[in-house]
Amino acid sequence: MRALSLRAKLISIIVLVSTLAIGLGLVALGFYQQRAARNAMLENVSGQARLMALYSEVPLNFSDRSGLLDVLNKGQLPSLLQAAVYTSTGELFATIQRDSRGSLPASLTMPVDTGMKMSAQQLELMQPIGSDPKNPLGYLAMQVSLSELNAAIRDGILLLLLIGAALIGVSFLLAVRLQRYVSGPILNLARLTTQVSARNDFSLRAPVQGEDEIGRLARGFNHMLDVIGEREQARDRAEGALRDSKETLEQAVQELHHLANYDALTELPNRSLCMDRIANALMRASREHDRVAIIFLDLDHFKEVNDSLGHAIGDDLLKSAASRLQDCLRRGDTLARLGGDEFVLVLEELHDDLNVITVLNKIISSFSEAFHIGGYVVSTTVSMGVAIYPSDGRDVHTLMRNADTAMYKAKELGRNTYQFYQPDMNALSLRRLSLATELREALQYNQLELYYQPQLDTRSKRIVGVEALLRWKHPVMGSISPAEFIPIAESTGLIVPIGQWVIERAARQLADWRKQGIGPLRVAVNISAVQFRQVDLAEQIARTVSAHNIPPESIELELTESLLMRDVESATNQLKKLKALGFKLVIDDFGTGYSSLSYLRRFPLDGLKIDRSFIDEVNRNPDDTAITLAILSMARSLRLMVIAEGVETREQYEFLLNHDCEEVQGYLFSPPVPEPVLTPLLKQATPNFPRLQVVNNSGGGQ
Structure with missing residues (x-):
């Protein structure tokens, strides 16, 4: 009720009171109607029973069964189910049955209880025959159906409900009209209050209608506006320019202090x-x-x-x-x-x-x-x-x-x-600074190297591609993990020249393999966010591929979801340029970002690479199983190739094979290896395309 407007409250109160009064009246009327109908029927049945008992005395005295049947058949009760006459000893002498629901007994148990018994559907009556109730000639038993009475009561209740609904509707219409006399002046006063507040205009006045409480409220409101208006004018004249200049200065000081000491976004101290x-x-x-x-x-x-x-x-x-x-x-x-x-x-x-x-x-x-x-x-x-x-x-x-x-x-x-x-944590900070410096020299002194991990067709088990993975062998510190130096390269901007070096070296190696008769084969290269934002990225890669005389479709560029979703329009344009030049485009680590199906349809992609986090427990974790199957199904609907990375067990491989995952890579087949180790593997198969047999799991991660 608190949230309702005054108009709605008045209507609700009037309708509620009317409904309560109408309801009580209809309940009383219905109760009276039910009692009257019931009493009328009881009186009718009782009268008929007495009359039939009177007419039954003579035939019963002379044991005239046909006469008794004639008396029973002439009963004037349309709802009679069965009537019977019993002798003074309780034996059945004559009976008629007009309905199968009649169920009078074949004999009576002495002594006989006379009177009426009423159930929900039937009325049973036992009337003594004769002038002496204590020594009757016999007994008249009747069973009467109450269906017509119940139907009449139901019809009466339905009629009362319809009348009640109509009366409530009329009360609602009357409430709508009557509330205007109360809510109208008050709502006008509320609107005037809003106008005064919004315009700061104290010359407005409320109309005074009548001498009742609402009229006195309007006069009091007008008087309040008079007083406020006079005080406002006096204050404005007294303060004037001093107020304006003081407020402006204080506000400026507060804003400067806030800007100097608090964060504009979170309002926290800076x-x-x-x-x-x-x-x-x-x-x-x-x-x-x-x-x-x-x-x-x-x-x-x-x-x-x-x-x-x-x-x-x-x-x-x-x-x-x-x-x-x-x-x-x-x-x-x-x-x-x-x-x-x-x-x-x-x-x-x-x-x-x-x-x-x-x-x-x-x-x-x-x-x-x-x-x-x-x-x-x-x-x-x-x-x-x-x-x-x-x-x-x-x-x-x-x-x-x-x-x-x-x-x-x-x-x-x-x-x-x-x-x-x-x-000892300071040593870690110093190591990061040292690696940032050493990484600049790694490019100059050929400390970087590419390892390659095979990618297999699940059906034929042939190597159809390799992923080029960067490794750093420092002359003093030894092998440094990509997880350690790649973030440093990204934060220092060195990822751009390093990325160019990776593409050039991968293209050169692919060209060398082609000269040795190995292929067709594609090389997958990861593209960083900084590289992807380069305006001439497509032209750079195209020049590198052309210089080594290899087909563009043999170069597969892997990009992360977050990279593409940062600026969808720019990403779409860049992808279209790369696709127009013939390069293969694949989303790496799919399922870990925020891409949606609508955006995937816009991107000119060739495939998806399922992240290894879903493959690790694809046979044991129902959630990983469901996600992997959903990715495979979605990729098929978008006509995209799917490659699963991180395959380390035969069970994982067979799961992916049985669910039509086109390609796989992982330690089950081979870890990332340098070119001298991989090239002999590529040469072991047929001249057109090498074949690699699946071996037992060797453990480890990528």
Whole structure:
């Protein structure tokens, strides 16, 4: 009722009261009607019974059975089911039955109970025959159907319901008209109040209609407007320009202070204010011999959300994440945003590490629930690094640096976790800086090398292609994992020249294999997001392929979902340019990004590569099985080739074979190997196309 308008409330009240009154009246009328019909029938049956008992005395005295039957047949009850006359000893003397529902007994049990018995469907009556009820000549028994009575009562109730519905409808129409006399003036007053507020015009007046309470309310409202208008004019004359200049100055100062100290997106303290608060917290902790925790927090995979769903969704995710983090903090703790997806938490008055761990676990638990943003369900986790004052540093910059280092360690351990700072973590930071420098020299001094992993046709078990995978053999540090140096190459921009080197070296090797009579064979090359954004990428690859005199369709370019979804229009145009030049286009790690079927239809693709995370337990995990089958079915409907990577067991291979996955690659067949190891394998088969027998699982990962 609170949410209803005044008009609706008045109508509801009038209709409710009317309905209650009508309902009570109809219930009383219906009850009376039912009682009257029942009593009338009982009176009729009782009268007929007495009359028939009177006429039955003579035939019963003379044992005239035909006379009794004649009396019974002349009964005037249309609803009579059965009538019978019993002797004074309870024996059946004569009976008539007009309906199969009649069920009078063949004899009576003495003594006989006279009177009426009524059930839902029948009325039974036992009437003594003779002038002396204590010593009757016999007994008249009758069974009468109550169907007609029940039907009449039902018809009466239905009629009453129809009358009630009609009366309620009439009451509603009357309520609609009557409420206008009350709600109309009040609604007019409410509209006038809104106009006064919106226009700030105190010259408006409410019309006064009558001398009742509403009229007095209108006069009181008009008087209030008079007083307010006079005061407004007096204040405006007194303050004037002073008010305007003062408000403008104060607002400007407040805005400048806010811009200088708070993040515009999340309204959280920014880096400058965060540093000040940490410095103040350290001073208080030093005086009180207390401890302070600095938590450096980063949203995992936030760049993929930004790239695939757009910056607007990314901004909303940051605001939602900030709100969720704020709910996890204690009163007096500080949450700040440094920029991007980086946040800092400052926890004061710590008695032991358990206080910090409680907050950290609360944050991780909070982010286990997905965000619902702009029609998307977005899942993200957090990686956190913790530095404690004074054990991990005694100044702001040292604590921030050490917390940042611990956060990167948490990311290296798989994300969605936290790490407390340890002194040996600085060595990891120095290693990253060293690798960034060494990577520049790796290109110059030929420390990079391509390994190749075969891709097999599931039916024929022939090698139909190879994926070129980058390896780095440092002369001092030895083999360095791509998982370690590829992110460094992307962050430093070295991924562009490295990517060009990979394409050139793969094309050269393919040309060499063709000269040896190996083929047809295709080489798959991964394209990074930075490379893909190059305007002349298609022309660069085309020149490389042309220089080595190999067909464009022998080069397969693998791109991730997040790369394509960052800017769908630009991605579509770039893909069309590459497709027009004849290159094969495949989405890598399919199923881990945010692409949709509508976008896949727009992209000129040749195939999909199922991510190894779904293949690992495709025989054991129902979810992975369902996802893999769905990808295969979708690819067939879009006429796309499917290749599954990470195949390591015969059971995985047979599952993919039985469900028509065209191609596979993985350690079941061969790990990534250098060219000198792979070339003999390619030569072992027929001249047109090599064949590789499936061997037992050798373990390991790609």
